[in-house]
Amino acid sequence: MPVVDVHTHVYPPAYMALLRSRGExxxxxxxxxxxxxxxxxxxxxxxxxTASTSRGRPIGPEYYDINQKLAFMDTHSIDISVLSLAxxxxxxxxxxxxxxxxxxxxxxxxxxCALHPERLYAFGTLxxxxxxxxxxxxxxxxxxxxxxxxxxxGTSGMGxxxxxxxxxPVYAALEAHGQIIFxxxxxxxxxxxxxxxxxxxxxxxxxxxxxxxxxxxxxxRMLLSGxxxxxxxxxxxxxxxxxxxxxxxxxxxxxxxxxxHLHGQPGFKSRRSVWDVLKNNVYLDAVAYGKAGLKAAVEVxxxxxxxxxxxxxxxxxxxxxxxxxxxxxxxxQAVATTFDGDKEIVDAVMGGNAVKMLKLVKTSS
Amino acid sequence: MPVVDVHTHVYPPAYMALLRSRGExxxxxxxxxxxxxxxxxxxxxxxxxTASTSRGRPIGPEYYDINQKLAFMDTHSIDISVLSLAxxxxxxxxxxxxxxxxxxxxxxxxxxCALHPERLYAFGTLxxxxxxxxxxxxxxxxxxxxxxxxxxxGTSGMGxxxxxxxxxPVYAALEAHGQIIFxxxxxxxxxxxxxxxxxxxxxxxxxxxxxxxxxxxxxxRMLLSGxxxxxxxxxxxxxxxxxxxxxxxxxxxxxxxxxxHLHGQPGFKSRRSVWDVLKNNVYLDAVAYGKAGLKAAVEVxxxxxxxxxxxxxxxxxxxxxxxxxxxxxxxxQAVATTFDGDKEIVDAVMGGNAVKMLKLVKTSS
Numbered sequence: 001m002p003v004v005d006v007h008t009h010v011y012p013p014a015y016m017a018l019l020r021s022r023g024e025x026x027x028x029x030x031x032x033x034x035x036x037x038x039x040x041x042x043x044x045x046x047x048x049x050t051a052s053t054s055r056g057r058p059i060g061p062e063y064y065d066i067n068q069k070l071a072f073m074d075t076h077s078i079d080i081s082v083l084s085l086a087x088x089x090x091x092x093x094x095x096x097x098x099x100x101x102x103x104x105x106x107x108x109x110x111x112x113c114a115l116h117p118e119r120l121y122a123f124g125t126l127x128x129x130x131x132x133x134x135x136x137x138x139x140x141x142x143x144x145x146x147x148x149x150x151x152x153x154g155t156s157g158m159g160x161x162x163x164x165x166x167x168x169p170v171y172a173a174l175e176a177h178g179q180i181i182f183x184x185x186x187x188x189x190x191x192x193x194x195x196x197x198x199x200x201x202x203x204x205x206x207x208x209x210x211x212x213x214x215x216x217x218x219x220x221r222m223l224l225s226g227x228x229x230x231x232x233x234x235x236x237x238x239x240x241x242x243x244x245x246x247x248x249x250x251x252x253x254x255x256x257x258x259x260x261h262l263h264g265q266p267g268f269k270s271r272r273s274v275w276d277v278l279k280n281n282v283y284l285d286a287v288a289y290g291k292a293g294l295k296a297a298v299e300v301x302x303x304x305x306x307x308x309x310x311x312x313x314x315x316x317x318x319x320x321x322x323x324x325x326x327x328x329x330x331x332x333q334a335v336a337t338t339f340d341g342d343k344e345i346v347d348a349v350m351g352g353n354a355v356k357m358l359k360l361v362k363t364s365s
Numbered sequence: 366m367p368v369v370d371v372h373t374h375v376y377p378p379a380y381m382a383l384l385r386s387r388g389e390x391x392x393x394x395x396x397x398x399x400x401x402x403x404x405x406x407x408x409x410x411x412x413x414x415t416a417s418t419s420r421g422r423p424i425g426p427e428y429y430d431i432n433q434k435l436a437f438m439d440t441h442s443i444d445i446s447v448l449s450l451a452x453x454x455x456x457x458x459x460x461x462x463x464x465x466x467x468x469x470x471x472x473x474x475x476x477x478c479a480l481h482p483e484r485l486y487a488f489g490t491l492x493x494x495x496x497x498x499x500x501x502x503x504x505x506x507x508x509x510x511x512x513x514x515x516x517x518x519g520t521s522g523m524g525x526x527x528x529x530x531x532x533x534p535v536y537a538a539l540e541a542h543g544q545i546i547f548x549x550x551x552x553x554x555x556x557x558x559x560x561x562x563x564x565x566x567x568x569x570x571x572x573x574x575x576x577x578x579x580x581x582x583x584x585x586r587m588l589l590s591g592x593x594x595x596x597x598x599x600x601x602x603x604x605x606x607x608x609x610x611x612x613x614x615x616x617x618x619x620x621x622x623x624x625x626h627l628h629g630q631p632g633f634k635s636r637r638s639v640w641d642v643l644k645n646n647v648y649l650d651a652v653a654y655g656k657a658g659l660k661a662a663v664e665v666x667x668x669x670x671x672x673x674x675x676x677x678x679x680x681x682x683x684x685x686x687x688x689x690x691x692x693x694x695x696x697x698q699a700v701a702t703t704f705d706g707d708k709e710i711v712d713a714v715m716g717g718n719a720v721k722m723l724k725l726v727k728t729s730s
Contacts, residue, residue, distance in 0.1 A: 160560070160561055161560040161561065161562070163560065163562050164562075189554065189558055190555055190557065190558065192555065193554055193555065193582060194582065194586075195525070195526040195528065195582075195586055196525055196526065197526070197528050197529075197586070197590065198586075200589070200590070201586075201589040201590075201624075201627065202624035202625070202626035202627045203620070203624060203626070204585075204589060204617065204620045204621055204624055204627070205582070205585065205586070205589075207620045208585070208613060208616045208617040208619075208620040208621075209578070209581060209582055209585060209613065209617070212609070212613060212616065213574070213578050213581075213609075216574060216578075216609075217558060217559065217560075217570070217574055220569075220570065220573070220574060221559070221560055221562070221563075221566075221570070224565070224566040224569060224570075225562065225565070225566075240616065241612075244577070244578075244581075244609040244612050244613060246612065246657050246661075247606075247609050247611065247612035247653070247657060247658050247661055248573060248574065248577060248609060248658070249655060249657055249658075250653050250654030250655025250656075250657060250658055250695070250699065251573045251577065251605065251653065251654050251655075251658070252569065252573040252574070253654065253655070254573075254654040254680065254691075254692060254695055255568070255569045255572045255573040256569055256573075257691065258680045258681075258683065258691075258692060259566075259567035259568060259569055260567070260683055261567035261568070262566070262567045262569070263683060288612070288615050288616065289615030289616050289618065289619040290614060290615025290616075290618070290664075291615075291664055292611050292612060292614055292615060292660075292661040292662075292664035292665045293612050293613070293614075293615055293616070293661065295657075295660045295661055295664055296611075296612055296657040296658065296660055296661040297657075299655075299656055299657035299660055300657045315619065315623045316623075318623065318625055318628060326619075326622065326623070327619060327623060330615070330619055334615065
């Protein structure tokens with residue numbers, strides 16, 4: 001059974017060219033006055049755009065050189081990667097050029113994968129700032145690209161969240177074409193929630209808590225707005241094992257059942273429960289860095305809906321001498337020890353589930 | 366083995382009198398022009414203080430009549446309750462009267478429990494707006510009140526969060542007196558994080574997500590600031606099974622290990638891991654409304670640190686004809702089904718762990 005990584009990011013050359021051409025967030029540039037004047041830096045959030053010479057984070061070929069991705073895969077015995085653009089995707093594009101840019105980016109990623117058709121697949125990126133018709137057209141077009149296996153989207157949707165009724169044609173098209181949504185955070189939470197000493201704690205609070213909470217809020221809004229009632233065949237792969245959704249599912253369902261306001265609404269009695277959606281629409285990556293998260297994930301969605309991922313190129317080893325990444329080993333180890341030694345389930349989580357769900361059939365060359 | 370409820374709230378008479386005497390948040394009053402002019406309403410958050418005649422929520426004797434608490438316990442076969450003030454506790458008191466008010470409130474709660482000394486115990490409430498010396502004095506005084514078994518605090522601490530170094534004397538006193546902290550949310554998250562349609566979803570988003578996320582952020586800040594390194598014997602009981610901490614523990618630990626800024630700090634190498642703190646300082650209530658949350662809770666802290674709770678008087682049945690509360694049954698059922706039928710573990714979670722940890726020895730009358 002192959003090992004499949006469903007959570008692994010890339011900035012393809014066409015996207016890098018776009019970022020390098022820009023002067024405002026998001027952008028890539030070097031800072032000639034900095035201690036490392038040749039080092040390109042990536043700035044993707046307005047809050048990162050304030051320091052004088054060290055804005056954002058260093059960005060190197062690990063983000064855009066597909067040979068580095070393949071080397072990483074070899075080091076970690078990963079047979080197949082399903083690539084996705086890293087945030088912030090195309091959320092920020094001017095509306096009038098978004099559709100055309102999305103085509104170029106998706107073609108670029110597809111071509112990159114097609115060089116290694118048995119090892120590389122991808123989630124497409126949607127022009128969410130374009131008109132709904134253009135988004136729907138790109139979904140249809142993605143079905144014609146051999147290596148594409150769904151789409152990655154953030155929590156903003158068309159700008160008003162994933163519970164925005166304006167997204168209904170998009171959900172309808174994704175459902176009709178059988179394309180899974182890989183739902184991934186980017187925006188985090190307002191920095192005020194982390195308190196006055198957050199800066200002392202490096203990036204831990206926004207990365208460890210803000211990202212998962214953003215995902216949880218977004219998918220709960222989808223649930224509450226009835227997206228899964230209107231599109232019962234829609235599939236969603238939630239990043240980071242669902243943010244915190246598996247853990248909070250019981251509390252969410254209980255709060256819904258105890259809310260007098262919701263009980264008075266039409267359709268309440270026929271609504272699908274959180275449990276139903278988790279077992280029939282939701283897939284979870286196994287990027288939880290421990291058994292506790294995986295146990296909750298399996299409890300709510302089943303081991304057959306859990307899929308290994310790495311989050312590469314994020315969380316590299318701090319010590320450059322290490323060849324295997326601790327972030328990857330931690331997730332591998334969590335999968336290996338969660339299922340009481342049942343090798344069949346471990347193999348399914350490490351790759352079998354993804355092969356089946358994403359139809360990663362080996363092509364003949 | 367008795368059934369013990371460690372998460373059950375009360376507004377004692379002295380606290381009700383205080384709330385009824387006030388004209389600003391938090392307060393209790395009736396609204397003569399409203400459809401229900403005799404109904405008292407409780408307003409505890411500024412955001413609730415805006416409607417004309419229906420601010421806040423109805424409040425009745427279920428909050429302050431101890432006979433209703435005892436009847437609820439009888440209905441649900443709960444032998445012992447460890448009462449705590451409901452939020453917002455005493456966080457908002459003027460500094461100059463806080464210490465005296467806290468004494469009155471704690472004496473009132475203790476006297477209420479002393480009427481039923483084998484059935485009612487309580488967590489005390491601290492005057493956190495007073496000087497540290499006054500807070501420490503009240504902690505020492507709580508040890509002289511027969512029914513007191515620790516303290517409840519919110520996430521604000523002395524106003525700057527639970528990672529505030531000004532709290533060190535408070536933590537030192539709690540550790541020295543062996544008093545557990547029951548950590549409970551109140552403030553939630555900024556309403557902007559819930560998006561433009563949050564009002565359509567009743568109270569679900571702030572209640573189901575905001576509360577647990579607030580707890581998770583607060584305790585993660587304690588971890589990151591080294592509270593548990595400086596006070597290795599400090600015990601904390603986290604409300605709602607830890608918010609989302611059990612699920613996110615792996616991600617938090619991984620983010621710490623991968624953070625270059627933190628690695629450079631003194632004491633980093635000798636820091637206690639998240640796993641260590643979860644197994645040795647943290648207790649969790651079993652208020653997760655499902656097996657997924659409990660499985661994660663048990664994985665990180667152990668079944669011997671999990672304790673049944675109800676969150677009474679919150680989440681009453683919407684249908685007044687129901688005698689047993691669904692919110693209680695859901696949590697009972699989750700405990701009953703999480704441990705593969707091991708009655709010894711179920712009994713421990715339903716009461717034995719609390720009896721042992723909180724020294725709920727039956728007194729002779």
